[in-house]
Amino acid sequence: MEDVITINGKKIYPGESAEVSMSNMSFPTRTEIEVPVFVYRSLHAGPRVLFQAGMHGEEVNGVEVVRSLMKREDIQNPRCGSIILIPIVNVVSFLMNARDLPDGRDLNRCFPGSKNGSMGSRLAYDLMKNVISQIDFGVDFHTGGAKINNYPQIRCVFEDERNIELSNAFSAPFVLNAPYREKSLRREAAKKGKHILVFEGGESQRFNSYSINEGLNGCLRMLNKLGMIDTPVEKCESIILRDTTWIRAKTSGMFRTSKKFGAFVEKDSMIGKIVSPFGEKETFLFTPSDGFLIGINNQPIVNEGDALMNIGVE
Template identity: 40%
Template sequence: MTYNQKKSITILGKDINVGESRELSFGVANLHTSSSVDVPVIVERSKKPGPVVLFTAGIHGDEVNGVEIVRQIIAKGINKPKRGTIICMPVINVFGFVNLERQFPDGRDLNRVFPGSSKGSLASRVAHKLMKEIIPDVDFILDFHTGGSGRFNAPQIRLIKDKPDLDDFAHVFNAPFVLYSKNIKKTFRNACTKLGKPILLYEGGKSFHIDAQVTNTGVNGAKRILKHFDMLSSKFKTTTPKISPVFINNSRWQRANFSGMFKPSAKISSKVNKGDVLGNITDPYGKLNHFVKASHSGYIINVNESPIVYQGDALFHITTKLK
């Protein structure tokens, strides 16, 4: 991968030279109380040339697990590179994060308005500022996400197919699963891809929740990526899991046949065979006890952890075709 070798890079209109450490403010708008909202952007540059790597999280304000991963990267000093530059943005949608809401105050999903507009909605203006004032000098992006409310995602990397360099990066990161998924229009991932910026999207856990295994997988994956670029400080060590990632071409949701109280018994990331009991649905009166059985064989990469489900609700996301 070719990388930025400028002695000075420009982030949020500020020139940052090699060897400098800066904390900048990604400000777009105040709260309705006129209080300012400052989103710290933490930049660490080595004196030695190397890639510019960006760690982002909190595009959705309720996805606190990703925020915790980037927080740990900063708190542990992993973001101080041996060479090159590391930029950390732990909370992009600070408006949603304050209220633990997925969307912006304008009701828009930030991850559906990229590349944004300087004259658009609040979410669109944030997307535009990110793409125009941070991304241009970046060489590689790791974007941390979380599953939806009540649905727990197995730790996984998502990327587009037929990009050998992304496959290589996914192997380096070494999450348990790698899911091929098309870029959705107007997402951050799609906007970066159009600019030729390699980006890996990490998913793990569920909203409103911090899971130690998911965060550890994210932090360790970030360390492996930095080591791959020869950017990781020598005081940090990495380990390579004995099992390689499972690359997934296709997957399918298994849905509830009945409404009721749901109790999953199959574990996230486990491999199941067709006909295996995955959980059961009961009613409050002791009359219904429906066993949910696997409709096909595969790995479980998402489990609905909601105690109440309705007929047709997605219960388990199970792989159907591996690479």
């Protein structure tokens, strides 16, 4: 079989590099919707690895990770195989500084998509057809949602051995067993035998240097392990989490915690409090089990039931 990667009709052979847009849509003003894909191929056969970000338009940490990868010489000239980079999958939402598409759809619930569907469905279809079908595995970069800060973590399905190997190679501070979600990229890619790890780090609409660093180092560790680059990177020992549980607000008020993000917390320890702005009442929050503080709500004003802290259990 000919060793060629074809994106939107453009053929890219071993030893070549290219920038191609994977979409042919346009805005009502006729402006074309370009979704640039960057491909770097070695002359030597090897894995095809994708790093992509910006599935949700306001999750910028991953965009910075992929951008940082792109300008590196070792990435542009892999020793074997092919490296594919998509800094912003969802360019439309990125322009609007929004998570979802203009019609309210979440692009990560539009997979596998269809050729004649809604904008999200078409973007998903273009990604599946032009990229996912031609890779072996990849990492999809995300952040926490509105005001939720996630400690850098890889999410994958533990049942799949290859996922474990890849996440070991990446070595993020935490690795979580995360079941597939309906119509997500991860699920639809897995159906086609492609392994996609999800990296979560930081919060939306905000750069977080630690998360960006961990994301970048993880990609380099993974590529080192695969023999695609030869770059020394600091080691990191992942903590494996089998389960996670959210501590929710029992009452409305202002939320405060002094716990260190990422720290181990013991069962039944006081982890924060919700105070009434009028001073008469303080409600204390306790941990339901031993675990690590891997997600935190940075919004001070909370309503009853809001997710406040995510505890990861080993």
